[in-house]
Amino acid sequence: MIARTLHEFIEEAFRRAVEAGDLSPGELPPFALERPRVKEHGHWATNVALLLASDRKGRPREIAEALVRHLPDSEGRLERVEVAGPGFINFTLGLPWMREELVRLAEAGEGYGRWELVAGTRLQVEFVSANPVGPLHVGHGRWAALGDAIASLLEAVGYRVEREFYVNDFGNQMDIFAASVEARYLELLGLEVEFPEDGYRGEYIRAIAAEILASEGGSWKDRPTEERRLAFRELAYAQVMEHLKSTLHRFGVDFDVWFSERSLHESGALDRVLEKLRGAGLAYEKDGALWMATSRFGDDKDRVLLRSNGTPTYFASDIAYHLNKLERGLEHIIDLWGADHHGYAKRMQAAMQALGHPGVLEIIIGQLVNLKRGGEPVRMSKRTGEMITFEELLDEVGRDAARYFFLTRSQDSAVDFDIELAKQQSQDNPVYYVQYAHARICSILRYAEEQGHDAAEAVPPPEVLGRLGEEEELDLALKLFEYEELVRSCAQDRAPHRLTRYLEETAALFHYFYTKHRVITEDSELSRARLFLCKCTRQVLRNCLGLLGVSAPESM
RNA sequence: GCCCCUGUAGCUCAGCGGACAGAGCAAGGGAUUCCUAAUCCCUGUGUCGCCGGUUCGAUUCCGGCCAGGGGCUCCA
Numbered sequence: 001m002i003a004r005t006l007h008e009f010i011e012e013a014f015r016r017a018v019e020a021g022d023l024s025p026g027e028l029p030p031f032a033l034e035r036p037r038v039k040e041h042g043h044w045a046t047n048v049a050l051l052l053a054s055d056r057k058g059r060p061r062e063i064a065e066a067l068v069r070h071l072p073d074s075e076g077r078l079e080r081v082e083v084a085g086p087g088f089i090n091f092t093l094g095l096p097w098m099r100e101e102l103v104r105l106a107e108a109g110e111g112y113g114r115w116e117l118v119a120g121t122r123l124q125v126e127f128v129s130a131n132p133v134g135p136l137h138v139g140h141g142r143w144a145a146l147g148d149a150i151a152s153l154l155e156a157v158g159y160r161v162e163r164e165f166y167v168n169d170f171g172n173q174m175d176i177f178a179a180s181v182e183a184r185y186l187e188l189l190g191l192e193v194e195f196p197e198d199g200y201r202g203e204y205i206r207a208i209a210a211e212i213l214a215s216e217g218g219s220w221k222d223r224p225t226e227e228r229r230l231a232f233r234e235l236a237y238a239q240v241m242e243h244l245k246s247t248l249h250r251f252g253v254d255f256d257v258w259f260s261e262r263s264l265h266e267s268g269a270l271d272r273v274l275e276k277l278r279g280a281g282l283a284y285e286k287d288g289a290l291w292m293a294t295s296r297f298g299d300d301k302d303r304v305l306l307r308s309n310g311t312p313t314y315f316a317s318d319i320a321y322h323l324n325k326l327e328r329g330l331e332h333i334i335d336l337w338g339a340d341h342h343g344y345a346k347r348m349q350a351a352m353q354a355l356g357h358p359g360v361l362e363i364i365i366g367q368l369v370n371l372k373r374g375g376e377p378v379r380m381s382k383r384t385g386e387m388i389t390f391e392e393l394l395d396e397v398g399r400d401a402a403r404y405f406f407l408t409r410s411q412d413s414a415v416d417f418d419i420e421l422a423k424q425q426s427q428d429n430p431v432y433y434v435q436y437a438h439a440r441i442c443s444i445l446r447y448a449e450e451q452g453h454d455a456a457e458a459v460p461p462p463e464v465l466g467r468l469g470e471e472e473e474l475d476l477a478l479k480l481f482e483y484e485e486l487v488r489s490c491a492q493d494r495a496p497h498r499l500t501r502y503l504e505e506t507a508a509l510f511h512y513f514y515t516k517h518r519v520i521t522e523d524s525e526l527s528r529a530r531l532f533l534c535k536c537t538r539q540v541l542r543n544c545l546g547l548l549g550v551s552a553p554e555s556m
Numbered sequence: 557g558c559c560c561c562u563g564u565a566g567c568u569c570a571g572c573g574g575a576c577a578g579a580g581c582a583a584g585g586g587a588u589u590c591c592u593a594a595u596c597c598c599u600g601u602g603u604c605g606c607c608g609g610u611u612c613g614a615u616u617c618c619g620g621c622c623a624g625g626g627g628c629u630c631c632a
Contacts, residue, residue: 339560
């Protein structure tokens with residue numbers, strides 16, 4: 001809220017300066033309000049005067065001086081305001097304001113860093129959406145962490161968010177999958193079978209077949225192939241779904257909706273969409289296939305909806321799927337896709353636009369995870385036997401470290417992931433540094449309780465808070481005050497990775513404060529004040545870790 | 557050939573148009589009679605891929621080039 005209040009101060013100063021004739025009237029450009037890197041530049045700084053100067057060819061420092069002269073009376077909130085450098089205005093906060101902010105933080109508690117910016121707009125984030133024909137790979141893990149964190153961030157600014165997993169349980173791949181399982185099943189019974197040419201060769205197919213053998217017995221070998229494949233498809237599919245759900249749950253990612261592609265075909269939704277497209281003149285026949293005129297809406301070329309053999313493409317069901325989302329009342333849709341599906345984005349956007357829903361769909365592309373083992377690249381394909389599953393990573397590295405690892409990188413950069421290195425380095429994961437700060441605070445609070453301090457005291461009175469004033473205390477508090485604005489900007493930019501850096505900075509300031517000052521001392525008033533600061537820090541760490549889906553342990 | 561992403565310290569990566577470009581790891585040295593040393597302190601390194609442009613100011617925006625990754629299917 002500090003940044004917001006300063007923002008209002010500046011707007012007010014601008015109005016007053018214009019009224020007084022010190023500045024010429026006009027629009028106030030969008031200006032920055034940030035924590036300067038250098039201490040001498042105060043607690044917060046703005047470039048507003050530089051921007052105004054460039055708009056109206058004025059002298060930045062003079063404009064800055066004028067603004068400072070007309071700043072509203074801040075009731076002691078500001079200790080010092082200076083014009084510096086080429087024309088920055090640097091603000092130094094007064095201690096009363098900092099105390100006031102700490103109290104507000106404590107009173108907000110879990111709600112600190114939460115906003116009501118979009119008043120319950122219904123939004124959906126669809127992510128992971130792996131094909132249900134095998135285990136998740138490491139890339140899925142990245143997108144699971146990312147999608148979940150983005151969803152949490154959007155919740156924090158006020159959206160009503162739904163997390164959805166689209167299950168591609170329709171089409172050719174399911175049949176190949178069934179045939180692969182069938183072949184392994186027959187093999188297990190000692191029969192000579194030719195493995196399907198394009199079948200899935202991963203070891204897990206054998207495991208699925210073995211489980212079917214265990215639960216169903218061997219008698220399927222005597223049944224007609226068609227019947228057997230159909231049955232195996234469903235049995236194997238159910239197994240994989242079970243596995244997907246439990247792995248993701250273990251990772252702390254739980255979806256509100258698991259949406260079946262097949263249901264779009266069964267309900268006739270797909271046929272209705274094709275009719276609609278035909279009726280709207282957006283679809284046409286050519287070469288025996290049905291095409292959609294997506295190129296009229298920004299796509300590179302038109303796309304096939306129905307193949308010449310009469311079967312619908314994935315694209316056709318995806319259109320039906322997205323319309324279904326809108327029918328469910330969602331006002332904004334975010335699809336998080338892997339970079340390998342990037343080429344698909346244009347046509348999907350074109351389809352949405354063609355159907356009269358421009359701007360509703362937002363597609364976030366997450367770059368891939370390049371797997372390595374001992375420096376050597378490993379293919380991430382389900383078809384090759386060699387594959388490192390996400391589950392293996394989860395087993396080896398653990399939920400918090402895995403999540404944190406993925407969330408420290410921007411989704412725009414491809415990540416090299418060496419599983420050997422990851423195991424080896426999981427001990428060095430910065431997540432423990434942050435968690436340790438949290439655990440340390442919990443430990444201090446336990447100790448305080450033992451020593452007869454009131455660790456549960458919600459908000460100490462002003463004279464107690466007045467004991468805070470050491471540089472390390474103020475630096476820490478100032479860092480805590482950045483949190484609210486950070487949440488807002490990360491949500492807006494869909495950039496959860498910035499939260500990890502913030503966590504590390506906050507933890508660092510806390511650890512430094514801790515080594516420099518003793519919290520629990522004979523001076524009970526000072527102890528109360530410092531305990532309060534600790535609790536505020538804990539609250540922010542907890543809230544922020546919560547957005548990332550990382551646990552905040554009480555002890556380590 | 558076209559589209560998207562990336563190119564910043566030895567390595568892995570941050571950096572939302574601004575004031576001397578940052579963190580972790582790695583290397584070396586130091587700190588614990590006291591609330592958890594999974595901590596803290598000290599010591600270095602940068603043609604911010606290259607060339608132009610916009611701007612009072614560019615690592616950040618725009619254009620071109622080079623390099624790496626991904627995609628360009630009546631596959632999903």
